[in-house]
Amino acid sequence: MDDLKRRKQKNIVDFSLVKSEKKIKGKKKPLKKLEFYIILIASALVFGFAFVTFMYQTVTMKGPSMQGTIEDEDVVVVSKMRKFIKGVHVNDVIAVKRSKDTYYSIKRVVAKPGDSVQIIGGKLYVNDELQEKFKDQIIVNPGNASNKIVLEKNQFYVLGDNVNNSDDSRFPAVGIVQKTDITGIVIYKLSPKEHKGKVK
Structure with missing residues (x-):
C-alpha cells in the first residue's frame, strides 16, 4: 500500500512539473515576439536617422x-x-x-x-x-x-x-x-x- 501511495504521489508531482514546463514555454513565445518587435523598431529608427543625416540636410x-x-x-x-x-x-x-x-x-x-x-x-x-x-x-x-x-x-x-x-x-x-x-x-x-x- 505504501508503495502504491508513493507511486501516485510521484505521478502527481511529475504531472505538475510537466504542466509548469508547458506554462513557462508558453510564456517564452510572447517574450521572444516582443524582443523581436523592439529590435525591429530600434533598427528602423537608427536606419531612419542615418538616412536623414547622410542623405539630406537643412541649410539656412x-x-x-x-x-x-x-x-x-x-x-x-x-x-x-x-x-x-x-x-x-x-x-x-x-x-x-x-x-x-x-x-x-x-x-x-x-x-x-x-x-x-x-x-x-x-x-x-x-x-x-x-x-x-x-x-x-x-x-x-x-x-x-x-x-x-x-x-x-x-x-x-x-x-x-x-x-x-x-x-x-x-x-x-x-x-x-x-x-x-x-x-x-x-x-x-x-x-x-x-x-x-x-x-x-
Whole structure:
C-alpha cells in the first residue's frame, strides 16, 4: 500500500512539473515576439536617422544673392544623395561649403567641367552662347569672367540669381567651385510657410 501511495504521489508531482514546463514555454513565445518587435523598431529608427543625416540636410540661406528664388533666412532642404546618384548639372541650385567656411553658400550652377565662361557687355556666355537664364539682366561686374575661363575636371562655375548682389564664382570669396566642396543639390524650401515649395 505504501508503495502504491508513493507511486501516485510521484505521478502527481511529475504531472505538475510537466504542466509548469508547458506554462513557462508558453510564456517564452510572447517574450521572444516582443524582443523581436523592439529590435525591429530600434533598427528602423537608427536606419531612419542615418538616412536623414547622410542623405539630406537643412541649410539656412544667408544674404540676398538668390533673391527671387530663395530669400534671406529661408530654410532649404539639401539632397546629398542626388549629388552622388544624378551628379551636378547646369541650372542646379547647390549648397557649397569649404573647410574654411563658416556658412553655406547657395548658388546656381551656370557651367560645368569642360565649359568656357565669359561675361561680355554685361551678358553671360557659356561655350560662346548667350545664356537665357541671365539674358534679361545686365551683369555690372564681370569679375574674373571678363576674360574667358575654361573649367577643368570637377570644376563648376556658379552665380547668384540676384547676380548684381551676389558673391559667387566671379569673386575670390567663392571662386570656381570644386565638386568636393558641393554638399548637395537644393531641392525644397521648407520655411517660412509662405515660401514653401520646390526649388527650380
